Amino acid sequence: MCYSINCFLIKDSMFELVSSGTITSAKGFLAGATHSGIKTEDELDLAILYSELPCAAAGVFTTNRVKSAPVILSQKRLSRGQAQAIVVNSGCANACLGQQGIADASEMASLTAKKLEIGAADVLVASTGIIGIPLPMDCIRSGIERIKLHQNGGHDFARAIMTTDTKPKEIAIKVDAQRSEFIIGGVAKGAGMVHPNLATMLCFITTDALVKADFLQSSLQRAVNASFNMISIDGDTSPSDSVFLLANGLAGNETLGFDNGKAFQEALNEVCIYLAQSMVRDGEGATKLIEVTVEGAIKQTQARQAARAIASSTLVKTAIHGNEPNWGRIVVALGQSGAEIVEGKLDVYLNNTCVMRQGCPTSFGQEEMRAALSASDNALIRVCLNLGNGKATAWGCDLSEEYVTINSEYTT
């Protein structure tokens, strides 16, 4: 499996990457975008995603106790497990604005429902951008009117949600399951994830598979746990973070649920992991993807804690940027992760070379390791706690510039 930005995954014969895949790759989904005027430059900043049929719908939202108006509204509407469209803007988060924010988010949905001739309750809303500034509703009103929906509109949608992103993030996978074929596509925005980065992440996923609503919500939560929640530490979220999943059933497959949804879950995980990794790679000044796998933890939750702590450690990030095999920083980040460890049982691997065995440094070749780290834009860290069966993988990017200059010259 390969996740570099131009080289995609084909996990096994069951999955196939859709060429130029996006959220309108699955049957029956249309999208469109416009420059409404929220952003000052002539960039796309308002977009609509629409399904020809009402969808089973699921969502996972920010754990921040401060929630934007669109999050409050969408979370409430998703309790029905159904939606048919999503309207989204960038440039203004519509957060920290009290009742005005709720009224504006609600009007955005109503205008979209009217345009699409569907019920307002079937429209979800998302916003990303500046906090505490009211939405310029004149721009939103005329913008929604102007948007034209296309079968290939996913690419414009992906551009319209960008803020600090340097490139759009899109993917679609065709799944050839036992008795049916279906497509899962996704787009996302969000860059950085330098801890503690509060840049909003938004993700929109569509599928033409027929999926039961309860399984849909559960599978989305699982996929988010294995992807977006592994590129940042717990609770490290903006008021606007949202992941949406719409399933319209147009693929004509046997209804998927907990008993027959394995391929769906795996494909959904792949889509989310790909999009999460794309966010990490788009981090400010990032040059390397750091993949941290922790094995042998007492529990899986502890493996997750430990992997995230290492991947989000500023000093690990700076060491990797400087191609320094500074295993001490890995061990220290592990030690403060909260995961149970026994120092004398600890093995640590950097790019598959053992740098610490049973709690003591090995005599690995420092120069060879530096050369290997320099030569690749991926750094692999593997930590074996040798205490149990808990295993998890997290991703981070390196950290460059002045902060590195200071931290990579002093070895701790």
Add this chain to the structure above:
Amino acid sequence: MCYSINCFLIKDSMFELVSSGTITSAKGFLAGATHSGIKTEDELDLAILYSELPCAAAGVFTTNRVKSAPVILSQKRLSRGQAQAIVVNSGCANACLGQQGIADASEMASLTAKKLEIGAADVLVASTGIIGIPLPMDCIRSGIERIKLHQNGGHDFARAIMTTDTKPKEIAIKVDAQRSEFIIGGVAKGAGMVHPNLATMLCFITTDALVKADFLQSSLQRAVNASFNMISIDGDTSPSDSVFLLANGLAGNETLGFDNGKAFQEALNEVCIYLAQSMVRDGEGATKLIEVTVEGAIKQTQARQAARAIASSTLVKTAIHGNEPNWGRIVVALGQSGAEIVEGKLDVYLNNTCVMRQGCPTSFGQEEMRAALSASDNALIRVCLNLGNGKATAWGCDLSEEYVTINSEYTT
């Protein structure tokens, strides 16, 4: 009360700042340091602190599950509540070295005990520097022999423990309590506390007060909670972090305990807060001290969580560096701190100006606020949750350079 680096505290008539105060300001304490050769340049890197009488002794150590050999050794010896000397080196942390590390730390203590003609069990050890490299014991052996103890040796001791620090950190306070006078002095090392900074912090505190051992340990833990634990987030510690407190009783005061130790506790808090703030001010590229007070939390623990989360938020730090009154970042950091909040009850003050009232932004003067932030090297953030009586203060520094360039140009 004023904590800028050259302008010290006189809280009320009870406390008086000792001129050029340090750990040898209290009666009966001697110290000395040498260049042993651990550091390559001709810098002090090995030091001894000694009391003419055995002391009641207390210690607070790292919460990292990876602990350096000196921490393991000192923690064990302090279970007796007694010590008479501390030997410390910089340049090598003696961490992640298994049994070899324990043996070396133990030998350091024994050599010091022999030199001072006291029991080895009465000698504590601390080390700070590179992880995973064995202590150069030849340097340590000849160095300990060479060290000469002086009544004014605290200043050399303070220099000998420095690593990334740009200046030594020392203070002493004379306390005029009801029936006695005593002095509390302290030195510390540690710079940065840029989250998640793993630079070791060491702190050594001496007093000639006569203090019961159980109260001594309890008062040190309280002082650490109000100071060093409020400049970083929970668990964000290196394997070597240690705070030591020795009390030799030479002031001849009435024995201090839980019933009559209030002035002692307050003075100890001041010493620790001063040293903690000095560390923050010595942060990499730091230009401002950020003081965050959270009031009205349901519990004090939640106020502590919230204050720390705001003070350690990278985006708050960058905003303050850019003199941007970006209250949105404060609210977002608060929202993910885990503290209970009700958005509609939230008031936020920046340098005593209300920037958010009842969850909505006020129309404060952005330009005046920018000018006020620019003019001062202190930034005050006050958050009123208006839910209960929990209150806490935390400190952080601003964050400069390239990371700021990226983050301060985009308002989230």
